[in-house]
Amino acid sequence: MLTESTENYLKAILQLEADKADGVSTSSIAERLGAQPASVTGMMHKLKERGWVKYERYKGVDLTETGRRHAMETVRRHRLWETFLVGTLGFAWDEVHDLAEQLEHVRSTDLTDQLDAFLGHPQTDPHGDPIPNADGTFRTSVGRALLSDAQVGICAKIVGVGDSQDDFLRHLNSLGLGLGTVVEVKELFPFDRSMAVHIVGGVEARCHLSSRVTQNLWWVEAVPDA
Amino acid sequence: MLTESTENYLKAILQLEADKADGVSTSSIAERLGAQPASVTGMMHKLKERGWVKYERYKGVDLTETGRRHAMETVRRHRLWETFLVGTLGFAWDEVHDLAEQLEHVRSTDLTDQLDAFLGHPQTDPHGDPIPNADGTFRTSVGRALLSDAQVGICAKIVGVGDSQDDFLRHLNSLGLGLGTVVEVKELFPFDRSMAVHIVGGVEARCHLSSRVTQNLWWVEAVPDA
DNA sequence: CTTCCGGTTTAGCCTAGCCTAATTCACCGT
DNA sequence: ACGGTGAATTAGGCTAGGCTAAACCGGAAG
Structure with missing residues (x-):
């Protein structure tokens, strides 16, 4: 049901929501993913009918609870892999983004949790971004x-x-x-x-x-x- | 150029060649990949025009040197990931095949080599299969x-x-x-x-x-x- | 209240991969 | 040399996901 492409869309919307409060524009999603706005509109219909976003034409999109959870899981995997690549394999912090972008799409709760445990349940990734818990919640970083x-x-x-x-x-x-x-x-x-x-x-x-x-x-x- | 699907085809052909000498049949590939023979024929045309297989209708397929190298690299990544999953993350040997099947498609020479080094350049994977070198050659396992x-x-x-x-x-x-x-x-x-x-x-x-x-x-x- | 303009959406088309159904081939036995 | 038969191929169609070009809102400016 979840494909790489839909995961990328959900993740992009999550990250854009963080900045712009509510109603993410299709063009901002398009820009972030390097796609055309028309392609985004098409995908929004699919995401809506699967219950992952709230969407109404000309009014922008928001994640549903389910959609947010999927996006969070993707972010969690991404940041765990970045931590692994830098901390365990010795990559530099500016070399890991694209690799993590691929690794994050391997969906396996077992793998994610084992990796998390192996890394010692890290709180942040190599760029200082918080790593979501298995239940999809952040340890909020206060005072920054x-x-x-x-x-x-x-x-x-x-x-x-x-x-x-x-x-x-x-x-x-x-x-x-x-x-x-x-x-x-x-x-x-x-x-x-x-x-x-x-x-x-x-x-x-x-x-x-x-x-x-x-x-x-x-x-x-x-x-x-x- | 290389997609997940083509990598799977090349890997399947490599492994079938090991048994049946030359001229792998399209139906044996179909069986191994869980696809229909007709789909395989279609893919063979693509693989041929990209120079990865030698193929003539009704005569079976063989890998070219380039095709073999790609297949070997995929096998190398697969077996390194299996070794990692069992040796580092603590999975059982019967739990890692499907995961490795996904991880193997992350194509990055750097990642593969760093992983290989981290694991201490293992000779075999958790199932006793030899892990190809970075140059695509096997350390042949003699006497078995x-x-x-x-x-x-x-x-x-x-x-x-x-x-x-x-x-x-x-x-x-x-x-x-x-x-x-x-x-x-x-x-x-x-x-x-x-x-x-x-x-x-x-x-x-x-x-x-x-x-x-x-x-x-x-x-x-x-x-x-x- | 109307107009205009930029962002959004629709329409129509393309490629990759897969499928089923129909056809074609190669080879074996007579 | 000639069918039969099972394997292999072609034909045609489907879905996912993308693109371009054209049509369509909706809010700001007059």
Whole structure:
């Protein structure tokens, strides 16, 4: 019943719902999946008749409870495989997205749970994103915010990336940023909403981050001596 | 270019070639894949025009060098995943076939090689079948024979199973047979080509094996005190 | 209230893979 | 040399999932 394609659609809708509240547009789904809007409309009819989305023409889509559960399971598998690839097989964090995208479609509760146990029930994947439980619930990550909302003077520890596309992660690598990196916000530039920071312990004295970057980095207050 | 379906066809042809020498029949492929002969014929045209098989109507098929290499890579991935599932995640040997059947289709040289390294470059999978190298060659397993060819009085150590379908493996479990089990051949029954054996170290004194079973077990001479 | 424009949907077409039914071939025995 | 017969192939059709082009809303601007 569930195919790779439908899983990808459900996952995309889940992730778009996180940002835009309710009523995900077909074109945003199309953009995220690299498909044409017309194809999305066609698929929405199928997803609706299977009871996985609430959909009415011209009004966007939302996941049903069943649809959300399927999407969550897919995300869970994706993040477990990423954790495995980085933690166990030694891949870099910018190499695993596409592989996990394939592995996530192997649907087996046994496999997923055994993998989870083998990895020691990890809480987050290599990009700092929370891994859903077997029952499809998140351990919500409290107290984290986007770097774009930080004020001058703040010492922020990077704990997550919003966009785990490989090219974004490689960009972070070349800037010297990674999970656990601590930065001090030096200056804000309202003109283009960019930001100058000092990387604590880094080689470069100062680093300039575009809004595209700061809007995709999660941080928490850095504990001085941790 | 390579799809899941074509990989399955190539793998099936490879395994049928092992038995029947040259000219694999379309119906044998159909049977192995659970498809209709007509579907196989259709696929053969596609495989031929992609240069993966030699095929002439009414004359059976053979793999080309390219086709064989693809098939070998698929088998390699399949057996590495089976080894991982049993050795690392703790699955039983009769639970992994279907899962590996799915995982094998994730085509990534990096992933395959990293997995191989993580597992310590295993020589055989949990069913005793040899794992092809990265270059697509077997370490040939010399000196093994089918149990159906053993003579009365021989002490045989089971080192492989020909058919790793889950139900066959479960049957072996219930008989008390597994990889490494040593049996002594007690009697042959030419009528139905069945065989009575004594399982060395087993609880049952005597065990009766059908030809269906003995034709799917590989053995080597058991070393008395090993 | 009307118009316009961009996003959405429908209509129609395509490919991959599979199926069933009908046809064709190859080979064996006479 | 000639049928028969079972295996193999062709013909035609189906579903899933995608695409392009054309038609269609619906909300903002006049």
